Amino acid sequence: MDTFQAIELRKSTRGYQPEQISEDLLEKVVHAGQIAPIAMGEYDKLHLTVVQNSALLEKMTAAAAQAFNNPSMKPFYGAPTVIIVSSMERGAPYVEYADASCIIENMHVAATDLGLGSVYLLAFLGPVKEDPELVKALNLPEGFTPVAALAVGYPAQQLTEREGARKTVSVNSLK
Numbered sequence: 234m235d236t237f238q239a240i241e242l243r244k245s246t247r248g249y250q251p252e253q254i255s256e257d258l259l260e261k262v263v264h265a266g267q268i269a270p271i272a273m274g275e276y277d278k279l280h281l282t283v284v285q286n287s288a289l290l291e292k293m294t295a296a297a298a299q300a301f302n303n304p305s306m307k308p309f310y311g312a313p314t315v316i317i318v319s320s321m322e323r324g325a326p327y328v329e330y331a332d333a334s335c336i337i338e339n340m341h342v343a344a345t346d347l348g349l350g351s352v353y354l355l356a357f358l359g360p361v362k363e364d365p366e367l368v369k370a371l372n373l374p375e376g377f378t379p380v381a382a383l384a385v386g387y388p389a390q391q392l393t394e395r396e397g398a399r400k401t402v403s404v405n406s407l408k
């Protein structure tokens with residue numbers, strides 16, 4: 234698949250097959266995240282955690298469901314893999330979020346290219362960060378805080394091009 238095809242095909246997948254993704258595909262997606270652009274080239278200030286432990290995914294689901302007062306909330310939509318991006322504190326505001334977004338989008342497009350479903354996730358992380366036991370369970374290196382995440386899995390329905398108009402960001406042009 235060429236780059237523009239993958240960018241067009243990328244979408245937020247909110248339904249997954251329960252089967253775990255292959256190690257080969259996981260490695261490719263993670264690698265795409267590892268080589269994303271990072272402010273000041275400070276690669277040592279970012280960290281990725283691949284969560285495939287179903288008990289931990291269930292605990293994070295329960296924490297989010299309770300925080301959002303929605304017992305049926307499924308923040309991962311059944312995806313068997315969730316990749317969490319964590320960052321150390323940075324010298325300027327929002328840099329960790331900007332870096333995390335570059336990592337997530339690289340992985341999102343890479344997953345699409347490989348025929349995997351994926352979805353950018355922020356909502357569940359608030360409740361997770363507020364639960365010391367869950368943060369401990371992530372086994373992060375000292376000084377790192379979770380910033381963003383991507384759920385990944387085999388999509389319940391094959392990724393296909395969208396029908397009709399899609400939402401886009403506006404543009405103005407100065408010549």
Ligand SMILES: Cc1cc2nc3c(=O)[nH]c(=O)nc-3n(C[C@H](O)[C@H](O)[C@H](O)COP(=O)(O)O)c2cc1C
Nearest residue numbers: 243244245246247308334352353354355356357381
């Ligand atoms: C910063 C950010 C946070 C997001 N958080 C969530 C989330 O917590 N849960 C979710 O289902 N989708 C989340 N999304 C996905 C957006 O809802 C989705 O990208 C947007 O509606 C466009 O749809 P598309 O990805 O299918 O093109 C997030 C996207 C971004 C960029």
